[in-house]
Amino acid sequence: MTEPAREMSPQPETLMPEATGKDRDWAKWLPTVRDTVIAVALALLVGAFLIILSDEQVIESLDGLFGNPGSFFVYAGDVLRYSAEAVWDAYTALLRGAFGSGPAWERTLERSAPLICAGLGVALAFRAGLFNIGAQGQMLVAALAAGYVGFHYDMPPVIHLLAAIAAALVAGALWGGVVGLLKARSGAHEVITTIMLNQVGRFTVLFFLAREAFQRPGSDNLLSPVVDSDAQYPTVAGLHLGILVALLAAVAVWWLLVRSKLGFELRAVGANPDAARTAGMSVSKVYIAAMAIAGLLAGLAATMTVLGLRQGVTDQVVGSVGFDAITVALLGRATPFGTVLAGLLFGALSAGGLGMQTAAGVPPELIQVVQALIVLFVAAPALIRGLTRIRRRRAGTEAQEVTA
Amino acid sequence: MSTVVDAPAPAAGAPEPQVRDRADVRRQVKLVVVLAIVLAAEVWFKLDINDPTVSHLLKGPRTKENLPVEFDGTLVSWTAVAITAIALVLAILNRYPRGWVGMIVSVLVGIGFYGAFLMWAYADPDGFAASITNPIEGTISLATPLVFGALAGVLCERAGVVNIAIEGQFIAGAFFGSVFSSFAVASIAAIPLFWCSIFGLLGGILAGVGMAALLGTFALRYHVDQVVVGVVLVAFGYGITSFLLGQIPDDNEEMFNQPELLESVEIPGLADIPYIGQALFNQTLLVYFMYVAAPLVWWLLFQTRWGLRVRSVGEHPKAADTVGINVNRVRWQAVLLGGVFAGLGGAVFTLDLGSFDKEMSAGTGFIALAAVIMGRWHPIYAALAALLFGFLRTLENQLSILDEKVPGELLSALPYLATIIAVAGFAGRVRPPAADGQPYVKSD
Numbered sequence: 001m002t003e004p005a006r007e008m009s010p011q012p013e014t015l016m017p018e019a020t021g022k023d024r025d026w027a028k029w030l031p032t033v034r035d036t037v038i039a040v041a042l043a044l045l046v047g048a049f050l051i052i053l054s055d056e057q058v059i060e061s062l063d064g065l066f067g068n069p070g071s072f073f074v075y076a077g078d079v080l081r082y083s084a085e086a087v088w089d090a091y092t093a094l095l096r097g098a099f100g101s102g103p104a105w106e107r108t109l110e111r112s113a114p115l116i117c118a119g120l121g122v123a124l125a126f127r128a129g130l131f132n133i134g135a136q137g138q139m140l141v142a143a144l145a146a147g148y149v150g151f152h153y154d155m156p157p158v159i160h161l162l163a164a165i166a167a168a169l170v171a172g173a174l175w176g177g178v179v180g181l182l183k184a185r186s187g188a189h190e191v192i193t194t195i196m197l198n199q200v201g202r203f204t205v206l207f208f209l210a211r212e213a214f215q216r217p218g219s220d221n222l223l224s225p226v227v228d229s230d231a232q233y234p235t236v237a238g239l240h241l242g243i244l245v246a247l248l249a250a251v252a253v254w255w256l257l258v259r260s261k262l263g264f265e266l267r268a269v270g271a272n273p274d275a276a277r278t279a280g281m282s283v284s285k286v287y288i289a290a291m292a293i294a295g296l297l298a299g300l301a302a303t304m305t306v307l308g309l310r311q312g313v314t315d316q317v318v319g320s321v322g323f324d325a326i327t328v329a330l331l332g333r334a335t336p337f338g339t340v341l342a343g344l345l346f347g348a349l350s351a352g353g354l355g356m357q358t359a360a361g362v363p364p365e366l367i368q369v370v371q372a373l374i375v376l377f378v379a380a381p382a383l384i385r386g387l388t389r390i391r392r393r394r395a396g397t398e399a400q401e402v403t404a
Numbered sequence: 405m406s407t408v409v410d411a412p413a414p415a416a417g418a419p420e421p422q423v424r425d426r427a428d429v430r431r432q433v434k435l436v437v438v439l440a441i442v443l444a445a446e447v448w449f450k451l452d453i454n455d456p457t458v459s460h461l462l463k464g465p466r467t468k469e470n471l472p473v474e475f476d477g478t479l480v481s482w483t484a485v486a487i488t489a490i491a492l493v494l495a496i497l498n499r500y501p502r503g504w505v506g507m508i509v510s511v512l513v514g515i516g517f518y519g520a521f522l523m524w525a526y527a528d529p530d531g532f533a534a535s536i537t538n539p540i541e542g543t544i545s546l547a548t549p550l551v552f553g554a555l556a557g558v559l560c561e562r563a564g565v566v567n568i569a570i571e572g573q574f575i576a577g578a579f580f581g582s583v584f585s586s587f588a589v590a591s592i593a594a595i596p597l598f599w600c601s602i603f604g605l606l607g608g609i610l611a612g613v614g615m616a617a618l619l620g621t622f623a624l625r626y627h628v629d630q631v632v633v634g635v636v637l638v639a640f641g642y643g644i645t646s647f648l649l650g651q652i653p654d655d656n657e658e659m660f661n662q663p664e665l666l667e668s669v670e671i672p673g674l675a676d677i678p679y680i681g682q683a684l685f686n687q688t689l690l691v692y693f694m695y696v697a698a699p700l701v702w703w704l705l706f707q708t709r710w711g712l713r714v715r716s717v718g719e720h721p722k723a724a725d726t727v728g729i730n731v732n733r734v735r736w737q738a739v740l741l742g743g744v745f746a747g748l749g750g751a752v753f754t755l756d757l758g759s760f761d762k763e764m765s766a767g768t769g770f771i772a773l774a775a776v777i778m779g780r781w782h783p784i785y786a787a788l789a790a791l792l793f794g795f796l797r798t799l800e801n802q803l804s805i806l807d808e809k810v811p812g813e814l815l816s817a818l819p820y821l822a823t824i825i826a827v828a829g830f831a832g833r834v835r836p837p838a839a840d841g842q843p844y845v846k847s848d
Binding site: 197 | 622628629635637639644646647651762771773774777778814816820821823824827829
């Protein structure tokens with residue numbers, strides 16, 4: 001197999017699947033879906049193992065097992081019974097926490113929305129051959145901008161919300177666009193610049209939150225005033241509409257990638273910048289545009305938390321969404337549709353993790369381990385089924401698409 | 405200025421003809437602009453000072469014997485201005501030295517700016533008069549994990565395996581370093597305390613190598629995209645360590661999370677050098693190992709047969725394979741050796757600071773990654789970049805106690821902004837090893 005010439009950038013086969021118009025070819029999706037289901041199941045299996053190991057009753061009966069080899073079967077039975085109970089309790093609590101009730105669904109969707117948006121940003125950059133670690137920083141400054149417009153100005157209802165969203169989009173796009181600009185102008189590696197801008201973003205937010213204009217009256221904490229209700233996402237039956245916006249964003253990204261000229265250039269640059277340049281495309285323009293749009297999507301993600309969930313700005317407002325977005329994009333194989341599904345899955349896991357903690361006493365960190373394992377197993381189809389054959393064929397078609 | 409692409413080679417002994425290309429001119433313009441800004445800032449720093457008296461505590465921490473020494477900062481400020489002015493004149497005349505002499509001049513300008521800035525920041529105190537402390541100590545302690553992490557990155561990436569997982573290796577190394585050290589203290593009665601922390605180092609190494617083995621398994625055995633594995637291993641490392649931390653019962657904390665810290669070992673003679681001796685040569689074993697680690701990796705990569713093989717599988721695996729090198733075996737070796745370094749870097753966190761905390765490494769691994777790229781995949785330069793980051797973080801700490809003149813948050817952001825400017829303005833386009841991130845599939 002010949003190695004296609006590539007620069008160091010994350011676009012090997014796992015990230016460049018089902019590109020171009022073949023998205024509609026459902027038969028091609030089936031193995032992907034099957035792999036993902038198996039991967040989730042495997043990850044949950046490992047999770048079950050950890051649950052068993054962390055269950056006190058299981059540990060006690062294990063102690064008994066080793067202490068009294070005479071009554072082996074009694075204690076072995078206990079170990080099995082308690083293990084099964086612990087796993088059953090934990091996973092039913094997980095399901096209930098994610099889908100068991102109205103509020104559970106709300107939590108799942110509310111957590112999915114920012115993950116989807118930020119994940120789309122990371123995925124889009126991936127497709128252009130850029131590794132955007134900077135969603136966190138982009139979201140932070142965007143949250144600051146959205147929050148400021150949200151609580152500082154007084155505007156009519158719909159306009160206020162739109163203005164706050166616009167502020168977030170502009171802030172995110174600028175923060176991301178700088179990375180593309182630097183890459184295009186001086187070749188500064190985007191991994192360095194995004195990591196550094198994450199830190200700069202963190203301190204920028206801390207700086208502004210310490211100013212008077214950003215302080216909530218009567219509070220000594222780094223906490224901004226509450227965002228006007230006019231500037232918050234409207235809620236329908238308790239659920240804010242961010243998730244709809246996120247789905248629309250996914251459609252827009254799909255259109256951009258698959259149907260637009262810019263999207264074609266973006267994919268071409270991602271596959272092979274030298275070839276794209278030879279074909280007359282402006283690689284610089286694509287880098288700047290891709291990073292600006294990635295930042296814009298991260299900004300949109302920030303509005304989900306500031307104008308949806310939290311309704312005020314703190315330095316923790318983004319949580320770790322910016323980093324989780326990377327895993328979401330990877331799990332979604334850098335496609336818009338895949339990112340939506342991955343975002344929903346991660347949102348459900350995170351909402352269910354809460355339920356698991358309260359109802360079954362399982363530490364929420366378990367979810368993080370399971371999430372990581374899912375991505376790992378999905379990325380290693382060879383581990384699940386011993387077929388590098390398909391990968392090769394896919395690599396072949398990819399090469400054809402690029403040259404086509 | 406004419407732009408000639410192919411300058412004729414100057415005849416031996418003849419003076420070099422004044423032919424310069426555009427990149428050269430652009431470099432000069434950049435240099436002049438930066439130096440002019442630095443000079444203006446330094447002059448402003450000097451003129452803004454009313455009372456130039458400052459105090460320093462460069463000889464270690466404040467004690468009854470070691471009180472802050474007051475001195476007049478004027479000399480420091482003017483020296484900085486003079487150095488920068490000379491450099492500026494050299495740059496304008498296009499006589500700014502190249503190569504390592506140029507590097508020394510740049511470092512001198514940098515130190516001068518640092519001095520002038522400190523004088524300004526610490527002069528005219530409002531109420532509480534803080535004294536300038538020795539930056540070396542903080543730099544070393546903050547840079548130690550970064551240097552190890554950067555070397556791990558260099559080793560992996562030179563062999564063609566992208567290592568985004570340094571952060572994950574750090575957090576695992578920190579956790580198991582703490583667990584091993586605490587466990588040794590609590591359970592192995594016969595072992596002297598000094599060896600408990602060494603046992604902790606072993607735990608760190610094992611954890612680092614374990615994470616490296618995961619990276620190797622997925623990247624080399626299953627050809628998973630290496631960036632994916634790296635990112636996932638970071639998430640996995642965070643998840644599994646905080647999960648395990650939650651599994652340690654409170655009453656068992658002592659047994660699992662009260663590590664015996666590494667002791668400082670004074671090197672007689674060297675430790676008596678004024679100002680730098682205590683900071684550099686009264687350190688833990690790990691720090692001494694850090695001093696030799698970068699030259700060691702350089703020697704391994706550039707002076708040994710093995711290093712040649714590592715670099716060849718990172719640049720052109722197919723060619724390496726053709727001459728009979730087992731590509732994946734060499735890559736495995738480099739990745740695992742990198743794991744040793746990254747694990748040691750992780751162990752620094754707990755064996756220097758104390759009990760494991762799940763937010764402990766706080767993005768340090770990513771900074772180490774930045775150091776790898778900034779150091780252009782070269783062990784010595786990467787280590788220097790890591791030291792630079794350590795120094796900038798120290799500066800941040802040094803200045804955070806002076807909140808009045810400059811908002812602390814802006815100062816804190818400064819190192820990161822400086823890195824961006826340095827990378828974008830001067831380091832420029834960097835070229836990773838050609839096969840970095842590409843799995844090698846042997847064809848039949």
